[in-house]
Amino acid sequence: MVKKLIPLSEVYRLLEPGPVVLVTTCFKNETNVMAMSWHMMIDFVPPLVGCVMSDQNYSYRLLESSGECVLNIPTVELIHTVVGVGNCSGETCNKFEKFHLTQEPASQVKAPLLKECYVNLECKVIDTSLVKKYGLFILEVVKGWVRTTRKRPLTIHHCGKGNFVVDGKMMKLPSEKL
């Protein structure tokens, strides 16, 4: 499946609806992937994103050490993969192999793009002032890729305890704003 660059000014339209993302990280020869729902947009251009990661997560150390990650947005077809990734640790298994996730090289960061996800956002950590207190990282999206499909794919939203809500119908309303 072919992907194209997404204009950085359009990134917020993918993240602000609150989809589960798969975060890839890489530091030296260690690479990992985790599921995450605790993220939000902070600014439009450049696109800034806040996200929260527990210091109990293996990915926390990789993100803190490397200062880079990729936010990959999966579609509903990957829901079992997302739950699998969210229920084991990269410290004890190679999650890419276990869940058949294909790594592709990113252009601005060392963390890999996940081929199976319809969006990949290459990010650099730009503010760590609230990392110690809340695990809150502020990321800048430096490059974004999106699959070239005609219609918007269905993403999933975590509601806790293994419950997800899948995207339903789209509604377009007149708006004067972004």
Place this chain on the structure above:
Amino acid sequence: MVKKLIPLSEVYRLLEPGPVVLVTTCFKNETNVMAMSWHMMIDFVPPLVGCVMSDQNYSYRLLESSGECVLNIPTVELIHTVVGVGNCSGETCNKFEKFHLTQEPASQVKAPLLKECYVNLECKVIDTSLVKKYGLFILEVVKGWVRTTRKRPLTIHHCGKGNFVVDGKMMKLPSEKL
């Protein structure tokens, strides 16, 4: 419609799927409501929530001055109200009157609960260290109310430029985690 207290440990299940919220604020004799999608969970208990508000918003000043707000979660039936609220400023009109939103008293904060919303989360600002730089407030949910209905209502997720995705089907998968 009757509402009941929601255990604070369950609040994350309502916010992490990324619904649009209506934020009410009150400072002295000024009260306002705005639509917001830029929020995320930061911790489970007590429930901490990050949210971003532009200093161009009237609500920004009320939130900063009062240190309190209510996050009200609307259902899809209120989508036209949400868009209306998001497209005008409380500086030039009374949005409660204009959009027929009913204020009810909260128990812990001065900002009102919106009767028409199925969830109301009373919040206090607990950290303002990134407000000046990013408009990022950290809130603690001190009390939460949810409508007593059997099934989960449909929330809406903003995708920019007046496009919304409505909750679709629910999927429950085995999970070892929260």
